[in-house]
Amino acid sequence: MKQVNVAIVGYGVVGNGVGKILDTQKELLKQKSGVEINLKKVYTRNWNKTFPHPIEEERRAKNLDEILNDENIDIVVELTGGIDFPYNLIIQALDKGKHIVTANKALLAEKGKDVFTKAEEKNLRIGFEAAVAGGIPIIKALREGLVANEIKKIYGILNGTTNYILTSMYKEGKSFSQALKEAQEKGYAEADPTLDINGTDAAHKISILSSLSFGGFVEFSQVYVEGIEKIDTLDIDLGRELGYTLKLLAIAKSHNDEVEIRVHPTFLPSDNPLSKVDGVFNAVMVEGDNVGETMFYGRGAGSFPTASAVVSDIVSIAKSIQLNIGKEIEITSMNWKHKDLNLTKVKDFYTRYYIRFTVPDITGILAKIASVFAKYNISIAAVIQKEKVLKLQKMINEKVVPLVILTHTASENNIQQAIKEIVENHYSIEDPTIIRVEDEE
Amino acid sequence: MKQVNVAIVGYGVVGNGVGKILDTQKELLKQKSGVEINLKKVYTRNWNKTFPHPIEEERRAKNLDEILNDENIDIVVELTGGIDFPYNLIIQALDKGKHIVTANKALLAEKGKDVFTKAEEKNLRIGFEAAVAGGIPIIKALREGLVANEIKKIYGILNGTTNYILTSMYKEGKSFSQALKEAQEKGYAEADPTLDINGTDAAHKISILSSLSFGGFVEFSQVYVEGIEKIDTLDIDLGRELGYTLKLLAIAKSHNDEVEIRVHPTFLPSDNPLSKVDGVFNAVMVEGDNVGETMFYGRGAGSFPTASAVVSDIVSIAKSIQLNIGKEIEITSMNWKHKDLNLTKVKDFYTRYYIRFTVPDITGILAKIASVFAKYNISIAAVIQKEKVLKLQKMINEKVVPLVILTHTASENNIQQAIKEIVENHYSIEDPTIIRVEDEE
Structure with missing residues (x-):
């Protein structure tokens, strides 16, 4: 039986998980798959710290060449950060x-085209199950399990940090900054949480899922991304009244020759299964023409859940080597449409909208705003006007109230024009809060 | 490029779905997988009816030998019913x-050992993704995506008919017979729903998942099965008060050298993701040592969802043929532990229990029942005693009340002994209703 040799580059949280599984569950993997997999070398910049799964001296690579030039190493497991180095x-x-x-989603989303093209030339495999939704085998499901489907839509909660924050805002009424602080204390948010909070991480992941599902590469810089930094608990509460739960959703839909990809805070009907995905969990909903809706749920991060995905790729590649x-x-294959x-x-997005204006508490404002919506062909589905007086920082003495309008499906272009006109006419004394609603009619 | 030829035997609801996908989505399958798959022959006993996806004369097999003796047919898709014929x-x-x-779960659960052993001898593949949870790629997830895990537990809703019935009992307060009638009218239950209602279908499926996850064959006749025929809305309502939702759950847990497999009505905490799986949907929760909990959700039946799974197996096998x-x-592989x-x-089941006694409305009965529980080392977690007078058919004039006891984890053996003693002493004037509770402490 041919042994397959593996090297890990980057020995952090996930790397240690992979190392531990390969070393301690070797027999289970061999029993199940019939392949013997050896962790031969590990490289990290700094060996001077303690590791959850220590690596003995002989297996520590002094430099990358020791791995690259070792002809007996069959698989390189890249678990570093950033883009250029990996x-x-x-x-x-x-x-x-x-x-x-x-497991590097940023690299694959931003430079995937080069990397996959190179691998194709060389007839080599790139496993990236761990790059999206941690331990959930969603890449395999899209590539294989759902192969008999034209994928119509994929949407999901792909970032655990923001889902933890939104869950504690929804369930415990915390403010964004309180919830973020708590997430950092519990280790669910990094010291610099920017790429999670601003939606970039989820956007990387939905780009990868889109490339695979729709058969061609996505120009990542063109993907629409909006984060959760400005979310106010007021909107979470008002949305709840309308029957919606707020999630940071990554959405990709195919129509005709185009793919609509967007990442933004989104109101989902509270009875949608994704609305019930709480805390650090991830979930992906896939809609295929034959299978209908399927959902995949689990831990999207963490040492062992992510390592579980990395090792499943290692086993699959080891099998093909054997x-x-x-x-x-x-x-x-990625890019199966070859384009x-x-x-x-x-401006061509077409969805439902929740819009909260801040209006002076005077007669006739709703009529004026409604007439602007009508002018731009935007149909109103529900309105909430609250008597409660809001004390806005900038005009603490003026009597103002929140006015929420829920629209039927409308074009982003029309919405933006209507809002521009409403603000220019001072019907709303602040820029309104706009949250897209994923609730097909 | 080698073409791969397929024959379908059994041309019902699922067969027509498979036929349609193979005929109309041939190009998509080829684009994605690089394999050209032809549906060459179809066999059914009776061609004298109309089919959603008709098959022209030349592709209709007159008898099975026409398929079995055709050397150009690479894959036989078996979609008949029963056990002996397939x-x-x-x-x-x-x-x-x-x-x-x-897609035949009964066959695989009851005769899987023979079939897989034969396939191994011949070095041939058996695809059975469609046998469990329809379009949800759970077999692939267990075989491949979660290969780096020792599976600790699998539990889920594997039968859409019973889930539809329980959902309408829970949400609309319908009785079992009303809900069943409605399910039949909507086509979610068959004219003879016995194998769904009595748990056999779910038991077949959990047996297959267990064999794969735990590496050896299950003796199906030994699996514990209980159906939903006797479920009373009273218990659904009382469970709801305690924070539980009733589901027909199929459960498999591994401990030491044993696997505990059981199918029965089960109370789940209402915030468990499975509690929110409603109607005809299926969902499977898998707990692996590395990945933690993951859930797979989708349509467990129906022509195209099931055909989606069948075709994914056809593509995978076609690829290996190529x-x-x-x-x-x-x-x-199935039976990877080779035992x-x-x-x-x-008697060795060990779980929590909901037990509803029907007690005479007199002082001291609770104390007597509690002392029997104490005698058998069963610890009580909650009690509901209702003032409401129940009119039981057999003793319409006697004042009786329901008394519900929720236990901590206890052994089935102790529970059965305690109940026997309680009934023999006439503390409960009817045999109690016992529903197991899946809620780890």
């Missing part, structure tokens, strides 16, 4: 004939 | 060197 590493490893397993097969074993995807422009 | 068909097809795809590989491509599984005996 990009160079992966390209070099592919050039040396090594298969790749990576059988002397390369990339051709993959059931759905880039056209993204829908923001 | 068993003989599959064994013959394997003998002729053909791979198998089947690469000249057999069974060795499979990442986790049969030992099932935990009913």
